[in-house]
Amino acid sequence: MADNSKKKNKTPQQRIQLEGEPSICSLKNLQVLLPQDIRDHLDGQDGTTTTTNGSKKMDQILEAMKIPPAATVCRVNLIQGTREEIQAELEAELKRLDLQDAFSVQPDSILDDVLQVVANTTETPTKNLHLAGPVEDPQAPLVFPTWPSRQTLGWPLKHRAVIVDRFCGEAVLRGSHIFVKGIMCADKGIQEGETIAVYADVRSTISKNRRIKRGYFLEQYRNRLCVYLGLGVAMFQRSDFFRLEKGVGIRMTPHARVGPMLPPISGILPSKVYFQNLPSVLVARALDPKPGHVIIDMCAAPGGKTNHVASLVRNNATIVACDKSRKKMIAAQQMFRDMGATCITALALNTTDCVVRDNNSEWQSVTNVLNAAQRAPDGLLDVTGFYPESFDRVLLDPPCSALGLRPKLQVVHTKLAELQDACAYQRKFIREAVQLLKPGGIMTYSTCTFNADENERMVRHILSEYETLELLPVLGGENSSIALGQPGLAGMGLNDEERGYVRRFDPLPSEAGCDTIGFFVAKFRKRQVS
Numbered sequence: 001m002a003d004n005s006k007k008k009n010k011t012p013q014q015r016i017q018l019e020g021e022p023s024i025c026s027l028k029n030l031q032v033l034l035p036q037d038i039r040d041h042l043d044g045q046d047g048t049t050t051t052t053n054g055s056k057k058m059d060q061i062l063e064a065m066k067i068p069p070a071a072t073v074c075r076v077n078l079i080q081g082t083r084e085e086i087q088a089e090l091e092a093e094l095k096r097l098d099l100q101d102a103f104s105v106q107p108d109s110i111l112d113d114v115l116q117v118v119a120n121t122t123e124t125p126t127k128n129l130h131l132a133g134p135v136e137d138p139q140a141p142l143v144f145p146t147w148p149s150r151q152t153l154g155w156p157l158k159h160r161a162v163i164v165d166r167f168c169g170e171a172v173l174r175g176s177h178i179f180v181k182g183i184m185c186a187d188k189g190i191q192e193g194e195t196i197a198v199y200a201d202v203r204s205t206i207s208k209n210r211r212i213k214r215g216y217f218l219e220q221y222r223n224r225l226c227v228y229l230g231l232g233v234a235m236f237q238r239s240d241f242f243r244l245e246k247g248v249g250i251r252m253t254p255h256a257r258v259g260p261m262l263p264p265i266s267g268i269l270p271s272k273v274y275f276q277n278l279p280s281v282l283v284a285r286a287l288d289p290k291p292g293h294v295i296i297d298m299c300a301a302p303g304g305k306t307n308h309v310a311s312l313v314r315n316n317a318t319i320v321a322c323d324k325s326r327k328k329m330i331a332a333q334q335m336f337r338d339m340g341a342t343c344i345t346a347l348a349l350n351t352t353d354c355v356v357r358d359n360n361s362e363w364q365s366v367t368n369v370l371n372a373a374q375r376a377p378d379g380l381l382d383v384t385g386f387y388p389e390s391f392d393r394v395l396l397d398p399p400c401s402a403l404g405l406r407p408k409l410q411v412v413h414t415k416l417a418e419l420q421d422a423c424a425y426q427r428k429f430i431r432e433a434v435q436l437l438k439p440g441g442i443m444t445y446s447t448c449t450f451n452a453d454e455n456e457r458m459v460r461h462i463l464s465e466y467e468t469l470e471l472l473p474v475l476g477g478e479n480s481s482i483a484l485g486q487p488g489l490a491g492m493g494l495n496d497e498e499r500g501y502v503r504r505f506d507p508l509p510s511e512a513g514c515d516t517i518g519f520f521v522a523k524f525r526k527r528q529v530s
């Protein structure tokens with residue numbers, strides 16, 4: 001006889017994962033899973049593993065990961081206008097989209113080039129989360145029954161359904177409508193104008209091997225874990241979802257969406273506002289760029305922090321934006337053009353190996369290097385590197401474990417070693433960054449993770465390995481009125497003064513009202529040689 005005792009103690013989601021059955025769950029019931037060794041490692045870094053209400057901090061973080069921050073942060077492009085002018089244009093856009101009653105635009109009280117678009121609701125942000133959705137019935141079957149039996153069962157909804165991929169699902173949680181390319185499969189017979197139930201496949205695109213083809217019917221979609229996201233209206237009939245190359249395929253219905261009320265405004269006023277996570281806005285501020293500076297962003301794509309630097313200096317600087325990915329830099333180059341950020345030169349460059357180490361050649365300035373470079377047919381200059389001590393400012397925002405990003409339906413890391421690999425990779429960028437920086441110059445280092453190895457411990461590594469660098473307060477000088485973020489973690493290599501200099505953001509909405517992604521910023525200066 002089968003032993004059902006273990007089965008009884010499992011949540012439906014755990015049972016399914018063990019037994020490989022297909023499953024649907026609500027966002028509320030979805031558990032974002034973290035491999036135990038990664039969890040133990042991260043728990044061990046944080047002295048406050050248990051919070052005041054007795055629950056484990058990591059459980060709270062994993063819960064918070066499913067939900068985006070409650071406000072949409074728009075950083076204004078000061079090259080194109082003042083914050084007040086752009087606020088008026090944003091309000092006009094909300095009106096054009098008939099969203100003016102649901103949302104309002106507010107100037108951020110701390111960051112003077114930020115506008116927040118917030119839901120007009122009397123409910124608190126947490127009460128405003130509709131996480132449960134209509135799939136709460138524990139008696140509900142765990143497979144998608146085929147039509148018409150699904151209709152007879154009345155479940156999951158009285159609507160035909162589509163399944164979107166995980167990235168699309170995360171974008172929907174941030175307020176987006178559904179673009180056709182995100183739709184993986186759809187029920188037979190969907191017609192234009194029909195109300196559709198939307199699910200995200202939590203595991204899709206997790207690895208290339210498991211990537212599934214688009215265009216299936218729901219009956220063919222087996223062994224997947226899907227989370228309910230809400231209702232939307234089909235813009236086309238079913239076959240067009242898979243025939244068209246671009247366009248919105250389903251418009252989500254604002255009040256029938258799961259998660260916080262966020263406005264579907266990504267892509268509006270593309271030359272004037274940039275949708276950015278709040279802590280990211282701190283990075284270009286911390287860099288303290290001045291007119292006339294020569295600046296490099298070593299890992300620039302998609303380009304949000306680079307165009308912020310250009311905005312702060314109103315185009316009066318020489319900015320080089322580099323990324324290993326040529327494709328991403330071609331897109332970033334277009335975005336810089338659209339934003340009028342004419343001072344930025346986009347390059348496809350591997351910045352783990354970008355310092356000219358040829359003792360025989362004469363030192364060349366950045367301007368000389370750029371002027372001497374050939375332009376490739378795609379418009380990017382062919383540059384292979386820069387000479388040491390070429391830059392007044394170095395912005396280093398390297399690839400990281402990205403554990404702080406929200407919303408996240410799935411943690412992609414399956415091994416602790418992957419987190420350690422991220423640190424080894426980051427050290428390669430740091431070595432180059434330190435060489436590129438002029439004496440007296442400033443470098444920022446930032447990540448979107450809460451893993452202390454990539455944050456506080458990396459700062460310790462930098463200070464120990466590169467004696468020419470000193471740590472500065474992120475919120476010093478012109479930024480001293482900015483009260484954002486927390487000090488670094490204790491016991492992770494930094495003394496109390498150093499902990500106060502760096503800024504750490506936990507991905508947990510706090511009672512103080514700070515509801516952001518997980519993030520970390522540190523700021524260094526290269527000492528002048530005496």
Ligand SMILES: C[S@@+](CC[C@H](N)C(=O)[O-])C[C@H]1O[C@@H](n2cnc3c(N)ncnc32)[C@H](O)[C@@H]1O
Nearest residue numbers: 299300301302303304305323324350351397399
């Ligand atoms: C965290 S993202 C940067 C985000 C960007 N700073 C922004 O705010 O828009 C890290 C970037 O590093 C790039 N990258 C990875 N390896 C690289 C390398 N060896 N050289 C340059 N860029 C690299 C990735 O393609 C990715 O776009």
